[in-house]
Amino acid sequence: MTPTESLVRIKSSDGPGQPVRTAELDALYHRFEDELLVPLWTEIGDLMPTQPSPAARAHLWRWATLLPLAARAGELVPVGRGGERRAIALANPGLGGAPYATPTLWAAIQYLCPGEDAPVHRHTQHAFRFVVEGEGVWTVVDGDPVAMRRGDFLLTPGWRFHGHHNVSDVPMAWLDGLDIPFVHHTGSAFFELGPDTVTERETPARSRSERLWAHPGLRPVSSAGERTTSSPIAAYRWEHTDRALADQLTLEDEGHPGVVEPGHAAVRFTNPTSGGDVMPTIRAEFHRLRPGATTAARREVGSSVFQVFTGEVSVRVGDAAWTAARGDLFVVPSWQPLTITTDSGADLFRFSDTPIFERLGQHRVRVEGGAR
Ligand code: 1HN
Numbered sequence: 001m002t003p004t005e006s007l008v009r010i011k012s013s014d015g016p017g018q019p020v021r022t023a024e025l026d027a028l029y030h031r032f033e034d035e036l037l038v039p040l041w042t043e044i045g046d047l048m049p050t051q052p053s054p055a056a057r058a059h060l061w062r063w064a065t066l067l068p069l070a071a072r073a074g075e076l077v078p079v080g081r082g083g084e085r086r087a088i089a090l091a092n093p094g095l096g097g098a099p100y101a102t103p104t105l106w107a108a109i110q111y112l113c114p115g116e117d118a119p120v121h122r123h124t125q126h127a128f129r130f131v132v133e134g135e136g137v138w139t140v141v142d143g144d145p146v147a148m149r150r151g152d153f154l155l156t157p158g159w160r161f162h163g164h165h166n167v168s169d170v171p172m173a174w175l176d177g178l179d180i181p182f183v184h185h186t187g188s189a190f191f192e193l194g195p196d197t198v199t200e201r202e203t204p205a206r207s208r209s210e211r212l213w214a215h216p217g218l219r220p221v222s223s224a225g226e227r228t229t230s231s232p233i234a235a236y237r238w239e240h241t242d243r244a245l246a247d248q249l250t251l252e253d254e255g256h257p258g259v260v261e262p263g264h265a266a267v268r269f270t271n272p273t274s275g276g277d278v279m280p281t282i283r284a285e286f287h288r289l290r291p292g293a294t295t296a297a298r299r300e301v302g303s304s305v306f307q308v309f310t311g312e313v314s315v316r317v318g319d320a321a322w323t324a325a326r327g328d329l330f331v332v333p334s335w336q337p338l339t340i341t342t343d344s345g346a347d348l349f350r351f352s353d354t355p356i357f358e359r360l361g362q363h364r365v366r367v368e369g370g371a372r
Contacts, residue, residue, distance in 0.1 A: 012042065055103070081193070120196050135150060144209050227274050295340045301365075313340050
């Protein structure tokens with residue numbers, strides 16, 4: 001291989017700590033390139049930043065832009081075997097055009113027209129749906145039909161067969177979140193098609209999973225002691241989330257603890273078998289801010305995606321700042337300080353890759369005024 005064909009490019013410079021540039025040094029660097037070798041001394045600044053310096057950028061996608069484009073795809077693009085899903089991914093502008101919202105997380109708007117079926121398959125990537133508006137689709141997870149309605153958070157943990165069908169007479173759009181980039185980078189993906197025809201056409205109000213598992217503080221004794229890596233609850237219903245957030249704020253009014261900070265209630269979706277996150281790679285939370293609330297600037301290792309559920313917010317992520325309203329999605333890259341302010345009051349859904357970093361001992365949080 002000649003040096004110009006080599007995949008490796010060594011950044012030769014006269015900077016601090018660099019050897020004097022000579023013809024002999026250039027020849028050595030060319031030999032390194034030929035042999036696919038890279039010396040640390042030319043790379044140390046990029047490899048070892050003093051604090052996280054993510055490639056991903058803070059970015060906002062507006063629902064008012066996404067929804068009509070998804071609807072247009074609904075007119076032009078059939079959903080079925082092969083393409084599998086009419087899902088349109090957010091591509092972070094810092095990640096070279098890959099369909100990744102962050103280095104670890106996929107986020108997409110998915111759109112299903114009346115009467116359509118998204119075919120059954122399974123994959124090792126963990127997935128969830130969050131519904132910002134609409135209803136009428138049932139997602140069938142390992143044969144259990146689960147209704148999707150506004151405000152619901154629905155799980156499809158890895159390797160469960162799943163398909164979706166819209167039984168209503170209106171289209172429905174929702175947010176998909178998966179750990180696709182993480183699984184892709186680590187070369188750990190498996191995928192398998194399910195049966196071509198969806199046999200499960202029932203539309204029960206409550207899934208079997210919820211009937212068994214979604215009772216506050218109660219688990220079936222038949223499962224006692226069993227700890228599963230993902231939550232067995234297929235759907236976390238808005239009525240429960242809403243009530244938990246409302247109760248935190250009334251407790252605050254009464255002078256009792258519970259909120260994250262003044263005017264900021266938050267809950268995390270959990271796995272009832274472990275008390276931990278719903279899935280091994282994804283954390284999901286709901287945040288409610290009172291009118292006039294401002295959050296303390298907060299940095300965290302790992303990346304997250306927010307979707308505004310109600311209200312209007314002013315968001316600052318590092319140097320980026322936007323106002324955002326219902327359905328709008330924004331990305332917070334690792335270690336970028338985030339502040340949210342609202343005059344109207346607001347509810348926000350958030351998901352992140354935090355469980356990965358917690359388990360690897362790499363997680364750090366810094367809230368304005370000290371580490372936590
Ligand atoms: C998938 O199965 C879904 O089940 C959504 O709705 C997005 C993106 C890539 C691969 C599989 C779904 C997906 C996906």
